[in-house]
Amino acid sequence: ETGVTQTPRHLVMGMTNKKSLKCEQHLGHNAMYWYKQSAKKPLELMFVYNFKEQTENNSVPSRFSPECPNSSHLFLHLHTLQPEDSALYLCASSQDWSEQYFGPGTRLTVT
Amino acid sequence: GENVEQHPSTLSVQEGDSAVIKCTYSDSASNYFPWYKQELGKGPQLIIDIRSNVGEKKDQRIAVTLNKTAKHFSLHITETQPEDSAVYFCAATRGFDRGSTLGRLYFGRGTQLTVWP
16 A cells, blocks of 8 residues: 555544544655644644654644654544544655645544 | 745636636745645645746646745646646745754645636
């Protein structure tokens, strides 16, 4: 399998649930990103990992917790989310800091 | 930080016509400008990019132009086809410094392009 994959593609969760989003890249890149995409807003960068080390946390609430066990995998752990957290969550990877390749996203709905 | 403005937010054209999407940026140090296409139900896909050392780049029916003095860049699609219908995003970044935020991509809000057959 090639490119950037994300699972699940769709997720519905209650505000008290705990769930995790998974991202895997097969491109040999060393940087991975989480973005949030909401309607009518620019893509919002959430977290950046470079060589498994988190290099940026863009003021994201603690109910979102990233994990990067190796340069090919990235997780986003979710707990006690709010309805306004409903969005498309996109993962991306790059070899340097510019040419980012995106996965298909996870459509999250918080009820 | 960088601020990227994108216009128009929606664009409708007849098949075969040309489409132009424009973006402006605020940080004169930005030196890399990618364009992404996002189809329904998919993630953004890089379609073309330009670096600050060139003024224009073409790839078949798409081209990007850059005016560093005015700090704006544009996407041009010629001979549009219905499959060009999608949301297009422009972005800007300062570059490639590892371990810093200088390489962070700043995105525009997107343009919904509809090509009517």
